[in-house]
Amino acid sequence: MPKDHGIGASSKRREDVRFLTGNGNYTDDINVAGQAYVHFLRSDVAHGRLTKVDTSAAAEMPGVIRVFTGADFEGVGGLPCGWQVTDKHGNPMQEPAHPVLAQGKVRHVGDPIAAIVAETPAQARNAAEAIEIDIEDLPAVIDMKAALQEGAPKVHDDLDNNLCYDWGFVEENKGAVDEAFSKAAHVTTLELVNQRLVANPMEPRVAVGDFNRSTGDSTLYTTSQNPHVIRLLMGAFVLGIPEHKLRVVAPDVGGGFGSKIFHYAEEAFCTFAAKALARPVKWTSSRSEAFISDAHGRDHVTKIELALDADNNFTALRTETYANMGAYLSTFAPSVPTWLHGTLMAGNYKTPLIYVNVKAVFTNTVPVDAYRGAGRPEATYQLERVVDKAARELGVDPIALRRQNFITEFPYATPVAVEYDTGDYNATMDKLLEMVDRDGFDARAAESAKSGKLRGFGVNTYIEACGIAPSALVGQLGARAGLYESATVRVNATGGLVVMTGSHSHGQGHETAFPQVVADMIGIPEDMVEVVHGDTANTPMGMGTYGSRSLAVGGSAIVRATEKIINKAKKIAAHLMEASEGDIELKDGQFTVAGTDKSVAWGDVTLAAYVPHNYPLEELEPGLEETAFYDPANFTYPAGAYACEVEVDPDTGKVEICSFAAADDFGNVVNPMIVEGQVHGGLAQGIGQALLEGAVYDSDGQLLTASYMDYAMPRADDVPSFQVDHSCSTPCTHNPLGVKGCGEAGAIGSPPAVVNAVVDALNRGGHNVTHIDMPLSPSRVWSAMNG
Amino acid sequence: MTQVTMTVNGKSVSGTVEGRTLLSEFLREGLRLTGTHVGCDTSQCGACVVHVNGNAVKSCTMLAAEAEGAEVRTIEGMADADGTLSTIQQAFQDHHGLQCGFCTPGMVMSAAALLSENPKPTEAEIRAYLEGNICRCTGYHNIVKAIMAASGQEASAVAAE
Numbered sequence: 001m002p003k004d005h006g007i008g009a010s011s012k013r014r015e016d017v018r019f020l021t022g023n024g025n026y027t028d029d030i031n032v033a034g035q036a037y038v039h040f041l042r043s044d045v046a047h048g049r050l051t052k053v054d055t056s057a058a059a060e061m062p063g064v065i066r067v068f069t070g071a072d073f074e075g076v077g078g079l080p081c082g083w084q085v086t087d088k089h090g091n092p093m094q095e096p097a098h099p100v101l102a103q104g105k106v107r108h109v110g111d112p113i114a115a116i117v118a119e120t121p122a123q124a125r126n127a128a129e130a131i132e133i134d135i136e137d138l139p140a141v142i143d144m145k146a147a148l149q150e151g152a153p154k155v156h157d158d159l160d161n162n163l164c165y166d167w168g169f170v171e172e173n174k175g176a177v178d179e180a181f182s183k184a185a186h187v188t189t190l191e192l193v194n195q196r197l198v199a200n201p202m203e204p205r206v207a208v209g210d211f212n213r214s215t216g217d218s219t220l221y222t223t224s225q226n227p228h229v230i231r232l233l234m235g236a237f238v239l240g241i242p243e244h245k246l247r248v249v250a251p252d253v254g255g256g257f258g259s260k261i262f263h264y265a266e267e268a269f270c271t272f273a274a275k276a277l278a279r280p281v282k283w284t285s286s287r288s289e290a291f292i293s294d295a296h297g298r299d300h301v302t303k304i305e306l307a308l309d310a311d312n313n314f315t316a317l318r319t320e321t322y323a324n325m326g327a328y329l330s331t332f333a334p335s336v337p338t339w340l341h342g343t344l345m346a347g348n349y350k351t352p353l354i355y356v357n358v359k360a361v362f363t364n365t366v367p368v369d370a371y372r373g374a375g376r377p378e379a380t381y382q383l384e385r386v387v388d389k390a391a392r393e394l395g396v397d398p399i400a401l402r403r404q405n406f407i408t409e410f411p412y413a414t415p416v417a418v419e420y421d422t423g424d425y426n427a428t429m430d431k432l433l434e435m436v437d438r439d440g441f442d443a444r445a446a447e448s449a450k451s452g453k454l455r456g457f458g459v460n461t462y463i464e465a466c467g468i469a470p471s472a473l474v475g476q477l478g479a480r481a482g483l484y485e486s487a488t489v490r491v492n493a494t495g496g497l498v499v500m501t502g503s504h505s506h507g508q509g510h511e512t513a514f515p516q517v518v519a520d521m522i523g524i525p526e527d528m529v530e531v532v533h534g535d536t537a538n539t540p541m542g543m544g545t546y547g548s549r550s551l552a553v554g555g556s557a558i559v560r561a562t563e564k565i566i567n568k569a570k571k572i573a574a575h576l577m578e579a580s581e582g583d584i585e586l587k588d589g590q591f592t593v594a595g596t597d598k599s600v601a602w603g604d605v606t607l608a609a610y611v612p613h614n615y616p617l618e619e620l621e622p623g624l625e626e627t628a629f630y631d632p633a634n635f636t637y638p639a640g641a642y643a644c645e646v647e648v649d650p651d652t653g654k655v656e657i658c659s660f661a662a663a664d665d666f667g668n669v670v671n672p673m674i675v676e677g678q679v680h681g682g683l684a685q686g687i688g689q690a691l692l693e694g695a696v697y698d699s700d701g702q703l704l705t706a707s708y709m710d711y712a713m714p715r716a717d718d719v720p721s722f723q724v725d726h727s728c729s730t731p732c733t734h735n736p737l738g739v740k741g742c743g744e745a746g747a748i749g750s751p752p753a754v755v756n757a758v759v760d761a762l763n764r765g766g767h768n769v770t771h772i773d774m775p776l777s778p779s780r781v782w783s784a785m786n787g
Numbered sequence: 788m789t790q791v792t793m794t795v796n797g798k799s800v801s802g803t804v805e806g807r808t809l810l811s812e813f814l815r816e817g818l819r820l821t822g823t824h825v826g827c828d829t830s831q832c833g834a835c836v837v838h839v840n841g842n843a844v845k846s847c848t849m850l851a852a853e854a855e856g857a858e859v860r861t862i863e864g865m866a867d868a869d870g871t872l873s874t875i876q877q878a879f880q881d882h883h884g885l886q887c888g889f890c891t892p893g894m895v896m897s898a899a900a901l902l903s904e905n906p907k908p909t910e911a912e913i914r915a916y917l918e919g920n921i922c923r924c925t926g927y928h929n930i931v932k933a934i935m936a937a938s939g940q941e942a943s944a945v946a947a948e
Contacts, residue, residue, distance in 0.1 A: 016880040019888025020872060020895065022822015022862035029821040122805075202826045202834060202889040202923050254824070254889030255923050287827035507887030507924045677883045677929055684926030708831035708921070716917035716927040721910070746926075 046701020063123030088168030110292025203254020209270030226544020297371020340375025456761025467552030502542010503554030548741030653782030682746020796864030833920030886924035
């Protein structure tokens, strides 16, 4: 019998009502009295020297308040990078300046050159046409390997070259790995591209800056996944505003998928200009602008080699990856190809020796940073493709090869610095095979053949590191931030609670799931608990939502704060019942004294806390409000097995997904409905990557896929209905909820299943195809079949 | 500047607009009906779908002046007067057919138009009809389920369930 409330119940989402009735409060719905509007004039060339920016005519245009250029920001800090990677020689990465508005050079199409503030958006746009700009075109570097060649044009003149870092992991193991390869019975090699993607949350970014002349305080309303992080980065590193004079509000946010983690120039600009003009300044991105100003994702080119012994045991793994950083370092960009990717290269396998090399490269393209999964999809894709290829080369069953090499004992310390606390990879594989009817495949393939189609079956496993992360560990790895989470639980006199969290919800349903946890702990109805998030003025300093961390880290902080509340409430209850604190029990919202019939209700205790007429004031403060900061002991390690069945039309190369099944181990689950929804969404993004999506630059650095006319977003008829299961559960051993995180799994686990299935279909059809790079468009698949 | 008058959610409204003012802009900025969202600039995403004279229309692709005299219905006009959610809205909540909520108004308006044209659509018909509405969160699975349920069909009829 499914639970109907508390942890484990599919409580309906309370936030839905406002979204379904048009009463959401997204940033573009916020208008501040007297606001002006900014339009950014952006570079239309990928690389060039600014020789003239004349704003005099634009400044005279109707409605124009002021035109800003890079010169206005010379005394202002640049956009900071939050993660420093140390290269294989022990040197810090090359870290270029990232001005708010271009200074001297433009480095990608979309780089902002000038900002026109006017009375209306149309006037600001019109005036942009009147700015006179001369750009001396410079040759653009787009291809990563070309960018690293001797004499290649430099994206940043003051750096040595276009190499951000050359990272070796674990560098000390390289010799042993090479030796294992020299002794291998079989080596499988695969070169592949994990193509550049655009996150594309449906809500484009918006920023509204406001300045209070009376108090001298600044406020920024912004589409952010982590308002406290923006406040710290923008206040401390860009504008020099102390945090107590700066408030950042991220209200309802229409999706993020990573792209709204980062601190962007437009946020700093609106905050800066509001103060300079003593007027609120609003920017609303168009979708076309989003394509050339939101950080992109992925964009790795990899060679992976897997060594096996004569018994098909994996003995070593070696990879070389080129990771595109784009023209500047976005906030967390350096961490993605390194610590979020290299540390996952063991996957689900007990490969004893691993060496990962990553060369991060500057190019004249939009900056690249975390996008749903961030490094982990890239790791999973390489590994699960090369394992599949190895099985094909060796003529063994790809599932059997995986099972043979699965890690089966936990905790397990991988050779790439992380320790998996728990898992059961055979269990999720068993569950998956139960879901997909693999035995019936041949009959289905025969049916497909009747209509001239090739049918294929692909499977893969995945593991991810979520619940990001222990501060001490990420600090060693170069993070310039801690990665704890915070919660304040405020109990009101009449018993209702407000949970103020540093996490941010932009689709994940925190307003529903967090109360399920708190209500369960106290034994009261969920609707007595309200969640407040997204405003630095009324939430404790928290790191926000990304890396599938909100429940594992933020939820754990809520548990800790609620435990403090319960401990104090028990003391009050003991006083009210004249009993010993150790004898007080709390169940279903009632405090009782063990072994007696004495009881007081939750509401009696909360009232006593705020009306302390009969209260142990000498021992206890009045009030009932507690804050906790939770810093996890380890990452969490969700894992699972995914399967995809496809039909390929050999005449056109078109791939149709017939079925997709996902068996995940997320540990404990608070709201199964929400968890399944997260998996569905991730699967669609992963299938989108496998079949449809890709950001494409031409050799001059023009983005050819800069609108929904050209960038193929998955639509309702591009994806199937999904079979998802999360019944295989090995609860996380180190957080109080036993949860692991579910937000990214679908996007991490699904691309290799699709590609494995298509390669399988083609091979069954007699085509000796070992690999096709994503997206598997009809033309690529057809070309692979027809040489 | 032109004066336009239309009926929006049953109420007669008028305003002064530029020739280039889009219906979406008039609804959002002129009438402060901010439930209609704008997610792209190429008439692809469908977050801005409203009903004009009973037809689903992308309000970013229609000039406000073209709606002169029209009956317009937006997401704000979908629930009953007492705030009770319509069948479709309720089905979206019951089946978790929304996450961030940004595409939701357009999805609900498109779903309503579909069911008025085709009261018992198949899963394939629902998926084909929603071709002009992009959702980045749900993978469409639960949107399809919600629309099946709203049409009085078993949501479990969705293929993989």
